[in-house]
Amino acid sequence: MxxxxxxxxxxxxxxxxxxxxxxxxxxxxxxxxxxxxxxxxxxxxxxxxxxxxxxxxSHMGQRFLVGIDDAAVARALEAFTPGDFQSLGRGRIRYSLLLNESGGIVDDFMTTRSHDPDEDGRFFLVVNAGRKAVDDVFIRERLPSNVTLEKAVxxxxxxxxxxxxxxxxxxxxxxxxxxxxxxxxxxxxxxxxxxxxxxxxxxxxxxxxxxxxxxxxxxxxxxxxxxxxxxxxxxxxxxxxxxAGLSLYGHEIDEGTSPVEADLTWVIGKRRKMERNFPGATRIMDELLSGPSRKRVGILPDGKAPAREGTEIVNGNGQRIGIVTSGGFGPSAGGPIAMGYVESAFAQDGSEIALMVRGTPRAAKVVPLPFIAHRYKR
Amino acid sequence: MSEIRFTDQHEWVRVENGVGTVGITKYAADSLGDVVYVELPSAGKKLNPGGEAAVVESVKAASEVYSPVAGEVIEANQVIADEPAQVNADPEGEGWFFRLRVSDMGALSKLMTNDQYKEFLKGL
Missing domain, CATH: 3.30.1360.120 (Probable tRNA modification gtpase trme; domain 1)
Incomplete structure (x- = not known):
């Protein structure tokens, strides 16, 4: 069994x-x-x-990053993320990435700086369920002695x-x-x-x-x-x-994927870009300048057949140019949708590609993300 | 005179005058959840017993539908191609997948009867 x-x-x-x-x-x-x-x-x-x-x-990891004050915690966070946490306002949340030394994504997570001045020096983190154990070790190895990571029990x-x-x-x-x-x-x-x-x-x-x-x-x-x-x-x-075109850890992003390939360059703070002092900055800044070799894109299959995760993406000559990382049926989109990685030459909107579904190439197009417009209350 | 038989892969086949109508059982349709796409065999395609005949996809995943018996496809159900939700609504009726000319009628007796299939489900 x-x-x-x-x-x-x-x-x-x-x-x-x-x-x-x-x-x-x-x-x-x-x-x-x-x-x-x-x-x-x-x-x-x-x-x-x-x-x-x-x-x-509730399976996701709830954590507190605790230091002497918010500035100390923000500085500590910046050692292993590309975000500008020093400019994060009270009561504000920021999406960010844990980056390894080669610029690969260890996890994506949410950080909140407390609205309450009495909670100065206490940032709230939510990390992926499947990455909790890895993240805890990764973060603790990179914290200065006066900042600690605590589980919200x-x-x-x-x-x-x-x-x-x-x-x-x-x-x-x-x-x-x-x-x-x-x-x-x-x-x-x-x-x-x-x-x-x-x-x-x-x-x-x-x-x-x-x-x-x-x-x-x-x-x-x-x-x-x-x-x-x-x-x-x-x-x-x-x-x-x-x-919504949002990346899921283990599918669109993993330790071998950089924020530029994943089309998540917006998580890199402007100040951090100028300082070039985040993990993997050499690779990431180079990719920003010259473009990555592959890129995450939205994919719209022409017909009704969904293309699932792992589906090969080919060009008009049948040569492999990428892979589907998430795919299925979009109930609000009313048809099949997917995300995946393609070689940069095929990453522009409208680019014609084919998906190898059950051994048969099926026409598809690269489309802008998201498939359904976000409706956040700004 | 028609008889309906079942496979352990949760397909059903109803045979009348040598023509078998094939679909997936209510148990299979319920387990899959909302069906959003089906891929059906073309007329003329020759199928082997237990061979891949069609594909049924829910929001979550794709599954194969196997032919319960050997035969040549006569017709596919365009209704479920246009409206896959029919598979969930009436899996053992209007939600049939395809019809085939059965080439080995004797093989039918190896498949489960309605009562046997009910017993089989209890064991799952």
């Missing part, structure tokens, strides 16, 4: 609720997680874009995403409605102090809410009781982020 041993899978604080809601559970990054509920991936996806979807993302993390997310949150937590996208605060929901971020990974407006594990199920039920909200599984989470 090669079936995954469910005994060894970890459970989030919402595991029992997933079972009660009829979640179809699958192993994901070492956790037993719902891939979908009885609603089904298609409707879960569309509901999130039309109203609001609630996701359990016994906390759940849920995401409420979609155009009705603000309306729903306003009923339970008025301060949440006042946040702009990529801002955060700490506020009570039904008497429980929660860390509330206006952020997400679906392309929609929404929130990510860190809740003490002991109250997580009650707060989640409170939000699920709202008529606009449905529970959404990992299946729709993946199709939503693919339509």
């Amino acid at each position: 090669n079936a995954p041993d469910t005994e060894t899978l970890r459970r989030t604080p919402l595991h029992a609720l997933h079972l009660e809601l009829g979640g179809k559970m699958v192993p994901f990054a070492g956790y037993d997680m719902p891939v979908q509920y009885p609603t089904g991936i298609l409707k879960e996806h569309l509901h999130t874009r039309e109203q609001a979807g609630l996701f359990d993302v 016994d906390r759940a993390l849920i995401a409420l995403q979609g155009p009705m997310a603000e309306t729903v949150m306003a009923r339970h937590c008025p301060p949440a409605a006042a946040l702009s996208f990529m801002s955060a605060t700490v506020a009570d929901i039904d008497g429980v102090s929660c860390r509330i971020s206006r952020s997400g990974y679906t392309g929609e407006d929404g929130y990510e809410i860190s809740i003490p594990a002991s109250d997580a199920e009650r707060i989640t039920r409170l939000l699920l009781a709202e008529k606009e909200v449905l529970p959404i599984g990992l299946g729709a989470r993946d199709s939503l982020r693919l339509e």
Whole structure:
């Protein structure tokens, strides 16, 4: 038997609720997680874009980076990321990358500088579930002695995403409605102090809410009781982020991928570019100047057949020019969509390529990302 | 007089006057989830028992559909090509995949009857 041993899978604080809601559970990054509920991936996806979807993302790593003050923590972060954290305002969130010495991406993550001056010297980090252990070692090896990485223990993390997310949150937590996208605060929901971020990974407006594990199920039920909200599984989470053109670790990005290849050069701070003092700066600055040899692009297949991860991309002569890193059906796009890497000569919008699906080349085009326009509340 | 038989890969075949209609079972359709694309065989294609005949794709993944019996394809169901959701809506009726002229009627008896398939599902 090669079936995954469910005994060894970890459970989030919402595991029992997933079972009660009829979640179809699958192993994901070492956790037993719902891939979908009885609603089904298609409707879960569309509901999130039309109203609001609630996701359990408690498997992700919640961390605090702690130092004497915010400036010290910001400086420490800059040793292993390309972001300008010294200019990050109070209560602001920034997406960034952990970079190794050759400019490869060790992980992508969110960082929040607390809104609260009393929390000076305490940045909140959220990292990928599958990279937690690697990240902890990687970060600790690069921290000065006066800055430490601490796990946020016994906390759940849920995401409420979609155009009705603000309306729903306003009923339970008025301060949440006042946040702009990529801002955060700490506020009570039904008497429980929660860390509330206006952020997400679906392309929609929404929130990510860190809740003490002991109250997580009650707060989640409170939000699920709202008529606009449905529970959404990992299946729709993946199709939503693919339509939004967002990279997923282990698919679009990994330790062999640079931010320039991944079309994530915007994460490199202007000051950092001038200082050229981030890991892999030599390679990255060279790629910025002369262009990378391959680039992440959006791909629109001509017909109806989806092209899955691992599908070879070829040119008109049948020569291999790249590979699909995420691909499937976009419920809101109404057809097959994909992302992948192609040689730079084929990376411009409108470039004609072919996808080798089940041994047959099928016509496709390189298209701009995202497939579905982002609707963040700026 | 028609009879319906099932495979352990969750295909069904209903045979009438030497012509078999093939689809996937309700169990298979439910397990796959929302079907978003099907690839069907062309008329004239010769299929072997257990050979790849069609592809069915859900939002998450692609799966093969195997022919339960040997034969030559007569017709593919254009309805599910245009509207793949029909596979979920009526998998053992309007959501059929293709029809073939069965070349080995004797092989049918090796497939599961309705009752046997029900028992087989209980063991999964």
